Structures are given as C-alpha cells and as structure tokens.
Amino acid sequence: MLLELRGKVKAGRICRMSDLGKGQRGRVLNIxxxxxxxRRRLFDMGITRGVEFEIKxxxxxxxxxxxxxxxxxxxxRKSSMEQIEVEVLA
Amino acid sequence: xxxxxxxxxNSGKTTLFNxxxxxxxxxxxxxxxxxxxKSGIIKGTDFELIDLPGIYSLSPYTPxxxxxxxxxxxxxPDLIINIVDATSLERSLYLTTQLxxxxxxxxxxxxxxxxxxxxxxxxxxxxxKAELQIDIVxxxxxxxxxxxxxxxxxxxxxxxxxxxxxxxxxxxxxxxxEIESKIGLANGRFIAVKLLERDRLFGDLMDxxxxxxxxxxxxxxxxxxxxxxxxxxxxxxxxxxxxxxxxVAKSNxxxxxxxxxxxxxxxxxxxxxxxxxxxxxxxxxxxxxxxxEWIDAKVNQFKEVVxxxxxxxxxxxxxxxxxxxxxxTGVGSVLNFVPQxxxxxxxxxxxxxxxYMSRIAFLLDKLLxxxxxxxxxxxxxxxxxxxxxxxxxxxxxVEDSKEREMLITLTxxxxxxxxxxxxxxxxGYFFDKYMGLVTASFYFLAILVIIISAINLKKVLYKDVxxxxxxELPEFRVPDVRYVARDVWEKTWGFVKRAGTVIFFxxxxxxxxxxxxxxFEYGVPIDKSILASIGNLLSWFFYPILGEFSWGATVSxxxxxxxxxxxxxxxxxxxxxxxxxxxELIFAKDGIFGFFTPASAYAFMAFNIFSAPCLAAISAxxxxxxxxxxxxxxxxxQTWLAWVIATIIHLLGLVIGGIS
Numbered sequence: 054m055l056l057e058l059r060g061k062v063k064a065g066r067i068c069r070m071s072d073l074g075k076g077q078r079g080r081v082l083n084i085x086x087x088x089x090x091x092r093r094r095l096f097d098m099g100i101t102r103g104v105e106f107e108i109k110x111x112x113x114x115x116x117x118x119x120x121x122x123x124x125x126x127x128x129x130r131k132s133s134m135e136q137i138e139v140e141v142l143a
Numbered sequence: 144x145x146x147x148x149x150x151x152x153n154s155g156k157t158t159l160f161n162x163x164x165x166x167x168x169x170x171x172x173x174x175x176x177x178x179x180x181k182s183g184i185i186k187g188t189d190f191e192l193i194d195l196p197g198i199y200s201l202s203p204y205t206p207x208x209x210x211x212x213x214x215x216x217x218x219x220p221d222l223i224i225n226i227v228d229a230t231s232l233e234r235s236l237y238l239t240t241q242l243x244x245x246x247x248x249x250x251x252x253x254x255x256x257x258x259x260x261x262x263x264x265x266x267x268x269x270x271x272k273a274e275l276q277i278d279i280v281x282x283x284x285x286x287x288x289x290x291x292x293x294x295x296x297x298x299x300x301x302x303x304x305x306x307x308x309x310x311x312x313x314x315x316x317x318x319x320x321e322i323e324s325k326i327g328l329a330n331g332r333f334i335a336v337k338l339l340e341r342d343r344l345f346g347d348l349m350d351x352x353x354x355x356x357x358x359x360x361x362x363x364x365x366x367x368x369x370x371x372x373x374x375x376x377x378x379x380x381x382x383x384x385x386x387x388x389x390x391v392a393k394s395n396x397x398x399x400x401x402x403x404x405x406x407x408x409x410x411x412x413x414x415x416x417x418x419x420x421x422x423x424x425x426x427x428x429x430x431x432x433x434x435x436e437w438i439d440a441k442v443n444q445f446k447e448v449v450x451x452x453x454x455x456x457x458x459x460x461x462x463x464x465x466x467x468x469x470x471x472t473g474v475g476s477v478l479n480f481v482p483q484x485x486x487x488x489x490x491x492x493x494x495x496x497x498x499y500m501s502r503i504a505f506l507l508d509k510l511l512x513x514x515x516x517x518x519x520x521x522x523x524x525x526x527x528x529x530x531x532x533x534x535x536x537x538x539x540x541v542e543d544s545k546e547r548e549m550l551i552t553l554t555x556x557x558x559x560x561x562x563x564x565x566x567x568x569x570x571g572y573f574f575d576k577y578m579g580l581v582t583a584s585f586y587f588l589a590i591l592v593i594i595i596s597a598i599n600l601k602k603v604l605y606k607d608v609x610x611x612x613x614x615e616l617p618e619f620r621v622p623d624v625r626y627v628a629r630d631v632w633e634k635t636w637g638f639v640k641r642a643g644t645v646i647f648f649x650x651x652x653x654x655x656x657x658x659x660x661x662x663f664e665y666g667v668p669i670d671k672s673i674l675a676s677i678g679n680l681l682s683w684f685f686y687p688i689l690g691e692f693s694w695g696a697t698v699s700x701x702x703x704x705x706x707x708x709x710x711x712x713x714x715x716x717x718x719x720x721x722x723x724x725x726x727e728l729i730f731a732k733d734g735i736f737g738f739f740t741p742a743s744a745y746a747f748m749a750f751n752i753f754s755a756p757c758l759a760a761i762s763a764x765x766x767x768x769x770x771x772x773x774x775x776x777x778x779x780x781q782t783w784l785a786w787v788i789a790t791i792i793h794l795l796g797l798v799i800g801g802i803s
C-alpha cells in the first residue's frame with residue numbers, strides 16, 4: 054500500500070501529492086482534477102505547475118492536510134491531493 | 144464618487160471598511176443572493192464605499208465572485224481599493240492581476256505592514272509601485288495607522304489610470320489584443336482574458352474564430368487556457384516579488400508553535416471538546432442561567448406595573464391583557480435570550496478572529512464529510528444548541544451555497560435551550576429519576592436525525608453538493624477588540640430587531656385567538672376560544688402521537704411557534720393554573736392532560752423538539768435561504784420528520800408497554 058510509504062517517498066520520485074509525508078517538500082507537475090470548480094479553485098489558490106510546497110500539518114484524523122506554498126498555508130483533502138502529480142524534492 | 148473595496152478573506156477588509164466609514168453604514172442584500180451588501184460614506188468626504196465579498200479570484204464558480212464581477216463590470220465604480228495582506232503578498236496579488244485588466248482605476252492598500260518585520264519580510268514599496276504602475280498606500284488596519292494618508296490620497300483624486308499591464312507571454316498578449324479589438328466592449332481586456340478561459344458567463348460572446356484562437360494557444364502551451372492564464376499570472380507575480388520582496392527565513396512562528404498544540408494528533412480533538420464545552424457553559428450555563436430568571440422576574444414586575452397602572456387609569460380589561468399577556472410576555476421571551484446570545488456571539492467572534500474557527504473545520508472535516516458536509520458545519524450546530532437563530536445565522540461561514548442550504552434545514556434540529564423546559568416538564572413527571580437520561584437521549588436522537596436528514600437531503604434535494612474543502616489556514620492572531628465589539632453588537636441587535644418584530648406580531652395574533660370566541664366575545668373560557676376550536680380541528684394530526692384527540696396539547700404545540708418554552712406555559716394556562724407551573728396538577732388524572740402516558744409524553748416531547756422551530760428561527764431561516772418557498776419546504780420537512788419520529792416512538796411505547 055502506498056499509505057505505508059508515507060513520509061518515505063524518496064526525493065526525485067514522481068508520485069501523487071497525497072503520498073508525501075509531513076515535512077516533505079515537492080513540486081507540482083500536473084493537476085488532473087475532474088471537478089471544474091475544484092480545479093479552478095486550486096489554480097486560484099496558487100496550485101499551478103512548477104510551484105513548490107511543503108506538507109506542514111496533518112489533521113489529527115489523518116485528513117485534511119495543510120500545505121505551505123506561496124507564503125501562506127492551504128488546507129486540502131487527500132482526495133483532491135490524489136489528483137495532483139508531484140515531484141518529490143526532499 | 145463610487146469606490147469598491149475588494150480583497151481576500153482575512154485581508155482585514157471589514158476592519159478597513161469600518162475605519163473608513165465609521166458608523167455611517169448601510170447593510171442590504173445583493174440581488175438574488177443572501178450575501179450582505181454593505182456600503183458607507185468615507186469620513187470627511189462624500190465618496191460612497193461599497194464592500195464587496197471577500198474573494199480570492201474573479202472566477203465564475205461561487206456566488207461571491209459572481210457578484211463582485213457583476214458589480215465591477217456593470218456598476219462602473221470610479222475606483223477600486225484593493226486591500227492586500229502584505230504578509231502573503233504572492234497569493235494576494237493574484238486577485239490584483241485580475242483587477243489590473245479592468246478599465247477602472249486601482250489603488251493598492253498594503254495591510255499589516257506592522258507585522259512584516261516580525262515575520263522577516265521586507266517589501267520595497269517603491270519597487271513594487273514601479274512594477275505594478277499603480278499607487279500604493281501602506282496601512283495597519285489592526286493599529287489604525289495609515290488611514291488618514293489613505294483618505295488624503297483619495298481626496299486628491301489624482302489616482303493613476305489602470306495601467307493594464309501586459310503580463311502574459313507575447314503570443315497570449317497578441318491573441319488578447321485581437322479578441323479585444325474584435326469585441327470592442329468596455330473592460331475589453333478583462334473580457335478577452337475571460338474568453339480565453341472559456342468563462343461560462345461570457346459564453347454568448349464566444350464564436351468560431353475566437354474558439355480557433357484559443358485552441359491554437361492551448362495546443363502551443365499544451366494546457367487549457369483556464370490553467371494557462373492562472374499559470375502565467377503566478378509566473379508574473381513570482382517575477383515581481385523577486386524584485387520587490389526579501390524574505391529572511393525565521394524560525395518557527397508563534398502561530399506554528401500554537402498549532403503544535405491545537406492541531407496536535409492526540410490533544411487537538413480533546414482541546415476542541417474543552418473549548419466548545421466552555422463556550423456552551425459560559426453562554427448557556429453561566430450567563431444564561433443567571434440572567435434568564437432575573438430578566439423573567441423583571442418582565443413580570445414590569446407586567447404588573449403596566450397592568451395596575453392601566454387599571455388605575457380605567458383601561459379596559461382586554462387592552463390590559465393584550466399589552467401584558469400578549470405583547471410583554473411575547474417580547475419578554477425574546478429578551479430572555481439576549482444576554483446568553485451576547486456571550487455566545489462574543490465567543491464565536493473571538494474564535495473567528497483568532498483563526499481557531501478555521502482550525503475547527505480542519506480538525507473535523509473528515510468526520511462530517513460522510514454526510515455531505517464539511518468541517519465548518521459543526522459551528523452552526525454548536526451555536527444552535529444555545530439558540531437556533533444565531534445557529535442558522537452561523538451557516539454563513541460555509542462557502543458552498545448548497546451545503547449552506549442543507550445546514551439551514553439541519554441546524555434547528557439541535558435542541559436549543561428554550562426546548563429544555565419542555566423536557567423538564569414531561570420527563571420530570573413521567574420519568575422522574577431518569578430525567579437526565581431522557582434529556583441526553585434527545586441530544587443523541589438529534590444527532591441521529593441530523594445524520595439521517597443530511598444523507599436524505601443530499602440524495603433528494605442537493606444531489607450535486609460536492610462539499611469540497613480548499614481553505615486557507617490563517618495564522619493565529621490577537622483579536623481586534625473594536626472589530627469584535629462591533630461584530631457582537633451588530634449580530635445581537637440584528638437578533639433583537641428581527642425576533643422582536645416577528646414575536647410582537649405573532650404574540651398579538653395568538654393572544655387574539657386565545658382571548659376571543661368566534662363571535663368575537665372577549666374573555667371567554669379558554670376552551671371556547673378561537674384557538675381551542677382550531678386545536679379541535681387539528682387534533683387529528685396529533686392522534687397518532689398522543690393516542691387521544693386533545694385540543695389542549697394541539698394548541699400548546701402551536702404556541703411553541705412563538706417560543707418553544709411557551710408550550711409549557713400554554714399547557715399550564717389551559718390546565719387552568721396560570722402562573723407557576725406545577726407538574727402534579729397539570730397531569731392530574733381527572734384533568735385535561737390526564738391522558739398522557741409515558742409513551743405519549745416521550746412522543747410529544749420528541750415532536751415539540753424536532754418540529755418547526757420558533758418563528759424567530761423560521762424568520763432567520765427565511766433570511767438565510769432568501770426564498771420563502773425554500774423556507775416553507777424546510778419547515779414542512781422538519782415538521783413531517785418530527786411527526787414520523789413521534790409516531791414511531793408512541794407505537795414502540797405501546798408495544799413495549801403491552802408486553803410488560
């Protein structure tokens with residue numbers, strides 16, 4: 054299961070944003086969200102190709118997840134993060 | 144001069160609006176939606192300032208963004224003030240890049256300049272001005288600094304024209320230019336960009352030749368232009384920021400340290416429970432408990448004074464009764480709740496301004512998602528346990544309009560404090576030692592009712608609710624005292640005004656129905672009154688719940704519409720004992736309510752707790768729905784569900800009673 058890899062995805066690998074563990078950093082490669090409103094909302098909040106982010110906080114129930122990008126923090130559900138392809142930086 | 148105030152949520156927009164306009168404000172509604180439209184006159188000028196909703200973008204997907212767009216394009220303000228949180232400049236400028244495409248002049252206000260240094264951020268304002276080619280004023284809305292400079296700047300009226308910066312790659316700019324000259328409309332650049340994004344609100348301007356141009360761009364950049372435009376905007380912002388902003392990395396901020404506790408894996412949820420219990424105890428328990436009786440006594444005293452005063456001056460019986468039993472009793476029942484509401488609003492306002500409210504949503508989103516709701520849904524429920532009116536009003540914090548409508552229907556199911564007297568009357572007599580258990584059972588039942596309703600509403604009425612959750616997590620902040628005071632005052636006064644007027648009219652109507660016979664004789668015995676005959680007419684409705692045709696119980700349940708605790712006093716009056724409520728006498732075997740059994744008592748309680756809330760709450764629902772039809776539908780649903788539940792309880796009771 055990918056879940057067990059949490060926090061252990063190696064740098065340089067390409068995976069889903071939801072695969073990253075707390076404290077890991079990544080770069081967005083592709084946003085493959087099918088819901089048009091959600092997709093646009095992600096763009097508007099600064100999730101665009103090439104943007105770097107860090108997984109900062111995880112809700113005690115394991116979901117949603119708080120990421121830092123563009124100088125602020127954004128909460129996302131894992132189901133949304135699963136549709137974002139990223140490159141692991143560290 | 145007409146000025147629009149535009150900015151992100153949490154940018155300090157409302158604080159700035161209050162600082163600029165003082166008490167000179169008007170609150171209305173935007174056409175077609177229930178979002179407040181605030182406007183005011185800027186101090187020392189005759190400029191009108193319109194506060195647009197807090198938005199991050201001008202996309203066509205949320206009502207707030209649509210309203211803002213419509214206003215900017217159609218009402219042609221003379222100037223846009225764009226307030227920007229300087230501590231998250233990169234994301235904030237995204238909205239600015241969209242405003243830079245309009246024809247309207249633009250003034251950028253950098254807020255929170257006072258905490259920039261603390262965060263290790265240095266902004267070179269002159270460089271930023273040069274990059275954006277618009278005027279910039281620095282302020283701190285929290286400290287109230289820079290406001291005079293801002294007003295002075297507005298007064299000079301020599302603000303630069305919108306530079307309409309060319310921020311996109313040359314190929315995109317060329318296409319924008321072509322579309323712009325082809326359509327030849329005001330705000331042409333803005334509309335041209337929207338056409339590239341295939342914005343649905345400009346669908347009728349789209350034609351084959353534009354479609355071809357967009358397709359060519361999409362092939363070239365290998366992404367659709369909705370993504371492309373957002374991408375180019377942020378590319379440009381990144382470049383601008385690199386020139387004008389320097390960020391010295393600081394170790395963990397205070398906010399992050401606080402989050403280590405408040406969002407802690409093991410402590411986060413217990414802390415939430417403690418905070419909510421405190422809020423509940425403070426408002427409903429401490430403040431509510433001490434003030435309700437005190438105000439009740441004062442209202443009764445006042446009633447006596449008015450009654451004797453009028454009697455001495457020779458006023459007729461009926462006019463004294465109208466004023467005391469009708470108006471003062473009715474309106475007094477609203478006043479009872481004001482202190483606890485004040486406390487509740489204060490707690491909520493503090494939770495909101497500190498940033499904890501956003502964290503509640505973050506903590507509990509997973510739990511509520513299953514029922515088509517997001518974490519924010521919990522806030523109206525918690526507030527609703529005090530009083531449904533602010534509970535319904537608190538649904539405003541939820542962004543998705545469909546989810547908000549679901550919540551408006553669900554929130555009144557939470558037993559508010561006015562429903563507790565009903566439980567104490569019935570449970571105290573029929574279940575005596577187990578009263579605590581019975582009370583608790585209704586809270587559990589409420590949770591069950593909410594979950595089942597949420598699932599059903601989602602299936603039937605709100606199929607397309609896609610409660611997504613993409614939300615900024617603002618930093619923890621020290622609450623702004625003036626903002627909180629004003630917020631609490633506005634909400635409380637709003638409640639008093641609305642509940643007061645509704646209750647006033649309804650009390651008078653019920654008083655008339657209760658005091659007169661069909662022949663309009665005053666002072667008839669209660670069982671000859673119009674209300675009694677209405678009760679008789681409707682008593683079949685309660686037969687499955689009560690196992691008896693009882694006009695008295697029917698009338699009392701109807702009185703619950705005025706205020707839920709009225710059910711109790713109504714039963715007391717009908718049983719013939721106005722004044723102090725005495726359980727033993729009300730339920731005396733040979734009396735009018737002697738037919739009640741434990742099963743029918745439980746069922747009748749359930750009906751009163753879950754059926755249509757009081758009229759004050761219904762009027763709040765109406766305001767939030769913005770549609771009488773939707774309100775009636777919701778109230779009908781609540782009453783139907785309460786009837787079904789009560790009937791089932793009664794039947795179950797009969798079966799269990801039959802066995803034992």
